[in-house]
Amino acid sequence: MNDPFGQCRSRYRSLMRLRSVTTLLATLVLALAVPATAEATPGSGVTGTIFQQRTVGNTDYVLREVVIQPGGYTGWHYHDGKLYAYVKAGTLTHNSADCGLDGLYRKGAVFTEPSDTVHIGRNLGTTPVVLEVLYVLPHGSPLSQDAPNPGCPF
Structure with a gap:
């Protein structure tokens, strides 16, 4: 057939x-x-309380108290806007994405964090770190954005 x-x-x-x-x-x-998606590095021993929040034009202003317990850390992160911080108690160890120490801020210190800069804050002391932080962010932005560990041993 x-x-x-x-x-x-x-x-x-x-x-x-x-x-x-x-x-x-x-x-x-x-x-x-x-590329493979890198894992974010969540914080540990960190709490935050927002005291005030206001939007003016396209900018959000957020006043927040951040407490980092002894041995705690923020996790690697960055902000979409600038931060202004006052150390109310304790000592904050601040590291940049090149793993270097870019600040050791003791009680009474004032410092800023520029936008889009990956960093981590750690409490290597024995008392809580208490920060009063003013976030100046583009409207609708989160307070911080998670980032992967850039290869630092901590």
């Missing part, structure tokens, strides 16, 4: 196999081209 559609079915199966192989190759290329 002669099958008039046999050649068409054969060509269709070949095209489907080629399509499957092409799809598989494209998926592999995309998987290799997209």
Whole structure:
């Protein structure tokens, strides 16, 4: 018996196999081209209380008290705007993304954090660190954005 559609079915199966192989190759290329997502580094022993919040134009102003318990840390993060901080109690160890110490802030110190700069705050002391922080952020921005550990041993 002669099958008039046999050649068409054969060509269709070949095209489907080629399509499957092409799809598989494209998926592999995309998987290799997209960098792996780095894990955020959540804080530990940190609490915050917002005292006041106000929006003026396109800027949010948030006054917040941040407490870091002994041995606690903020986790690696950055802010979309600038921060102004006053150390009410304790000593804050502040490290930048190059793993270097970029500040050791004791009670009474005032410091700023520029926007979009990855850093971590740690309490290496035996008493809580208490910070009074003014966040100056673009309207609707979170207080901070998580960032992966840039490779620092702490």
